[in-house]
Amino acid sequence: MRLLCLLAAILLAALLLAPDTVAEEPAHPRLVVLVYFDQFRGDYLARWKDEFGEGGFKRITTDGAWFQNCHYPYSYTVTAAGHSSVATGCVPAVHGVVGNDWYDRGVGKTVNCVGSDRHEQVPGRTAEGTDSDEKKGAKGGVSPERLLKPTIADAIKLGTDGKGKVVALSLKNRGAALPGGRAPDVCYWMDGGTGLFVTSTYYRDAVHPWVAAFNKSKPAERWRGKMWDRFRTDIDYAKLSGPDDIAGESKGASGQGRVFPHPFEPSDPKAKPAYLNAVYTSPFGNDLLLDLAERAISAEGLGKDDVPDLLSLSFSSNDAVGHAWGPDSQEVLDVTLRSDRIMKRLLDVLDAKVGRGKYVLAMTADHGICPLPEVSRKQGKDAARVQPALSAKVEAFLVEKYGKTAAKWVEASSGPWLYLNAKAVTAAGVKQADVEAELAQWLAKRDGVEAVSTRTALTAGVPPTDATGEMVARSFRAERCGDVYVLLKPYYLPTAVLDTGTTHGSPWEYDTHVPLVVYGTGVVPGVHTGRVTPLATAAILSTAAGVKAPSGATAPVPTGLFVPHRK
Template sequence: TEDKPDQSDEKKADLASEPKPRGFGAPANLLVATLGDALREQWPRSKIVGLSLKDRSAIMPVGRKPDACYWFDKGEFVTSTYYRDRLHPWASEFNAAKSCDRWFGKKWEKLRTDLDYEKHSSADDSSGEGTGSKQGKTFPHPFGAAEKIGKEYYDALAASPFGNQLLLDFAFRAIEAEQLGKDDVPDLLTISFSSNDLVGHAWGPDSQEVLDITLRSDEIIRDLLNYLDAHVGKGRYVIAMSADHGVCPLPEHSKAAGKNADRQAPLGLLTAAEAHLRMKYAEPADAKTRWIEAANEAGIYLNQRMLTAHKLQPAEVAATLVAWLKEQPVIHDAFARDELLKAPLSENPLIRRVQKSLHAERSGDVYFVVKPYHLITSYKTGTTHGTPHSYDTHVPLVLFGPGVKAGKRGDAVTPQACAAILANALGVRPPATAEAPLPDKLFER
């Protein structure tokens, strides 16, 4: 269901006169109500704050009417003109103090000198590892190679555990200034600690860097809990902690462990796919025109003008491309978007995940799933996520707070269940389109 954003006159003026927010995130792109929107509707006086190093991760949990929504951009926490014209004074003060510059000239060293990192992860100098933002392959990691504080330094800071530390400091400032948890009206604070993702992308999940940021994340959570105990009060908050995805191990690491794994550039596959469509249908009239218009994580987009010009049905060309993709050694499975959207939800968990990821207007005409432990990427090092394979989908979900039944559970759950879980804890109805149910007998009450 498409739910248009609030278009009050004031907001319209903002959207028309202001440049687009920097980065990918814009609340206007949201199609459904978020947990924050549900809370705002049912408790207009609640305080809602969304924070992250990344725009999209700050915006998506809190939606359209948070009290504050901030992310990190070139040395400052910023917001969108969709929300407000000026930063909150407390955010401006935080930026002006330049506490984000305090790591300049220092190095990211290992947290624990008493721990055998190699035993618990892998060799520091492993094949396939990246270097972040000019941070090098091995410890200690400088914060970029630049002489002056600038983009390189800030990118390196974000791709280190200290990006999380900076965000935590900013969160403390937000909790205090916005008086979160101070009255009987429920409030919502979402924090997306983005550095774990950036470190994972650069050095891979089995790296000493990921081990180190994981150890340090434990300290971040400890400090957050202590702060909440002191400023909100023990037993006066519920926490849901999860990850939005896992990640593919470095193919080089998997190969060394004897797995069928590979890293391939997308160009070879796409060029061969284009050649196949040309052979089957027609050569384009000019050198610039292609059957495949674009390809990204959302699939392969066919050139609709070419289909029209050659009087071809999109379904037929999509089926041709799907059949060809299925023959390729790097491809696990391929699907035509429209076919899959028409079909009932599959019993096959992998296909079901693909079905639930597709969008009629936004996804590509053809979607493919790469073989497990394979990466199709233009990067020669590092890794990424986004497949339905278990290394990408298996993440923890940790809940803590009053009424949460203690114990360890093994039932399948999705991080999306956080919407129902936190709505329950906040005493509100979940957003209308939140489909992941509240896990059975999660709360004692």
């Protein structure tokens, strides 16, 4: 009996001293980094991977986890919705940012997703840049208050008792304010009229001293008198993308022209913002943002202690270039090649200032982009530029159908939504649901229309067999959306006024497909082809930082992304 007890004790000791076969839980990183490349379509990383240099996209896709089949699950794929969905982990129907702007029936006007009449820009607002949504909306200050769910930034703050720092930077105000959440330590974007980086009184009454010093150096001015030409002279741009001069391309901002090289100086010397618009609509806007980010990492001491910090960067210039010249252009190839170098430079800075192996980085995009219809038609696709839901035509149809009333039938339109006027419906003595249904049937017969959804049908619930309808439902929030949603066919652009350039905002694959790459400590390298959503980013970075995911997050961490944790 004593022998058995001795053997048992020896066996127990051996088990306790034996090497653990389960991987140790990795130390949490000092810094988590969220990188958006605005309008970086999901196929670009594979399409041009052989042309990338060392240390950038190759590094993160080889040494990190590359999810090649990543798609947004909702229909209205625009900048604000994408930034908010990635940061919160939920869809627009839940977080409430249903577009870059929308019509607010309560105040009787269109509101910007981050616009705030209660706050002011710091320093004060001047002339606008090229971002049309900012022109329509945030004339004064900025705040994240229209975002109804917490972000990864808020999760970091909550999980660290406020000790973790949050820095959110972009050229676009919404690209900084939405991921930055309710209480970032640093939140800045570029004023399109001055080239200065600005904030809002929502955050602080004066810019940080290090930002003031950065602005004083006038960093946006260094491209004066220069040209944007091709980054690489050793590769065949036409073979890798397309001809330099493509029907349907625009001339960029401020008359940059359709072909390389593109000037930065405006043809009209009185057009003061034109130079800055040209910088924004070129790869060099991204360089400008990274210059600021490098200053922020040092000045704010990001990643200097064991409390995890968050750095959110949204590189906006890819979006401006893609809108102007289209995804099959030499310009988009060039900005993508230069984005690879942006990533290398960012990783080098993080290695030097935070430490290799001491951070986790997630890269994604807020949406993709539709090819130029002119390019699609050459490929044999059915494609066109149309505007089937012009308010004037809709108004004429409803007047013919139900009669004229003191109030117009169409109160407003915003994006794919038409907002019916309740006063007209009441005055005509008809039911709202009937008007929606009649209008939907009429619109469904217009050129270029794929489908039409109504408020009544979306509220009742979309059948699970209607996959596209479910995507529309995920973009629908009753108090912010209109009454009739018009969905165009694939490869159709939603305006006849936009006779050049392209846009996004559909549930079609070219708009929903974006990259998702996760790199850093504890990440299991590998290429994944299973379908995932970029909404998983919120849970991914929360897990990496060792904090709970934002309360609204529904997309889980993909299986096998991180090394196994000790139970």
